[in-house]
Amino acid sequence: MNKKYIKSPMNYIGGKYKLLPQLLPLFPENIGTFVDLFAGGCNVGINIEAKKVICNDKEQAIINLYNECKKHSSEVMLEILDKTIKKYELSKTNQEGYLKLRNDYNSGNRSWYMFYALLTHSFNNQFRFNSKGEFNMSFGKNRSSFNPTLRRHFIAFVNILKQKNIVFTNKDYKKLTIGKLKEGDFVYCDPPYLITTATYxxxxxxxxxxxxxxxxxxxxxxxxxxxxxxxxVLIHKGKENKILQEWSNKYKVHKMDYNYANCNYQSKIKNKDSTIEVLITNY
Known part of the structure; x- marks a missing residue:
C-alpha cells in the first residue's frame, strides 16, 4: 500500500482494510455526505474523504466504543484501558482473568473499556454475542493481548477521529433517513454476506x-x-448468490483481488474454494 491508511483497532470479520487500495479509487470524488450502512470495524469510514461521514452499525457495543473514542483523548482512554487490564491481570495466558472480565461485562457493566479489553484478549481479537446478548467469544490463549501494534492502531484511530466530521449511529439500516440524501452524496454498504458463514x-x-x-x-x-x-461476494466455496448475480446485471461490477481464506486468489469459478468478491456500483 503506497498510501498510509488508518487501521481499525478491531479485527473485524470481513474488515476492508486490505482492500482499501482497490476500493477507495473506485469511489466518487467530492463526496458531500458519505454514509456507511454497515460500518463494522470502520476501516472505510475512517479513511474516506467527504464533507460529512455517517457510520452506522446495529451493534451497540462498537458504536458506543467509537463515540467514546470521539469524546476522549487517546491518553485518557489508554489510561482507563491499562487500569482495566491490570485489574483483571489480563495477558496471553491468564484465561481465568479473561473469564472473570467476561462475566462482569455480561453481568451489566457494558462499558467501552470492558468491551475493548475483552476484544483485545479474545480469540482472534473478535467479538460475538449470543441470543441473550452475552459476549461469548472464547479466550485467545497464547495469541491475543493489547500488544504494541494494537496500541498504535488504537492511538492513530482515536487521534484521526478528532479531525473528521463524523457521526456514529446505532440503528437498523432501514431506519436511516436515506430519503434526505441527494446527488453528490454517496452510500457504501458491506452487509453480512448471504452465502458465507461468519460469526455474525x-x-x-x-x-x-x-x-x-x-x-x-x-x-x-x-x-x-x-x-x-x-x-x-457472488461466489463462495461453490455457492452462488443468484439473487445478487441477477440484480448486478443492471450495474457495474468490479472484481476484487482478495480472498479472506488467506490463500492464493483464484479467479476460476470452477475452483470449489474460490471466492469472487466484488464491488457493485451505479456509476
Whole structure:
C-alpha cells in the first residue's frame, strides 16, 4: 500500500482494510455526505474523504466504543484501558482473568473499556454475542493481548477521529433517513454476506428477504441519483448468490483481488474454494 491508511483497532470479520487500495479509487470524488450502512470495524469510514461521514452499525457495543473514542483523548482512554487490564491481570495466558472480565461485562457493566479489553484478549481479537446478548467469544490463549501494534492502531484511530466530521449511529439500516440524501452524496454498504458463514451470520442472521430488501433500497437510491457502492461476494466455496448475480446485471461490477481464506486468489469459478468478491456500483 503506497498510501498510509488508518487501521481499525478491531479485527473485524470481513474488515476492508486490505482492500482499501482497490476500493477507495473506485469511489466518487467530492463526496458531500458519505454514509456507511454497515460500518463494522470502520476501516472505510475512517479513511474516506467527504464533507460529512455517517457510520452506522446495529451493534451497540462498537458504536458506543467509537463515540467514546470521539469524546476522549487517546491518553485518557489508554489510561482507563491499562487500569482495566491490570485489574483483571489480563495477558496471553491468564484465561481465568479473561473469564472473570467476561462475566462482569455480561453481568451489566457494558462499558467501552470492558468491551475493548475483552476484544483485545479474545480469540482472534473478535467479538460475538449470543441470543441473550452475552459476549461469548472464547479466550485467545497464547495469541491475543493489547500488544504494541494494537496500541498504535488504537492511538492513530482515536487521534484521526478528532479531525473528521463524523457521526456514529446505532440503528437498523432501514431506519436511516436515506430519503434526505441527494446527488453528490454517496452510500457504501458491506452487509453480512448471504452465502458465507461468519460469526455474525452463523444463526441465519441475514436471510434472502434481508438481501432483497437491501437491493431494493439501493435501486431506490439509484432512481434518486444518489451514488452507491455495494461490497459482496457472488461466489463462495461453490455457492452462488443468484439473487445478487441477477440484480448486478443492471450495474457495474468490479472484481476484487482478495480472498479472506488467506490463500492464493483464484479467479476460476470452477475452483470449489474460490471466492469472487466484488464491488457493485451505479456509476
Amino acid at each position: 451470520n452463523e444463526q441465519g442472521g441475514w436471510t434472502e428477504k434481508d438481501e432483497k430488501e437491501l437491493l431494493y433500497m439501493l435501486d431506490y437510491l439509484d432512481i434518486h441519483k444518489v451514488k452507491f457502492a455495494l461490497s459482496n
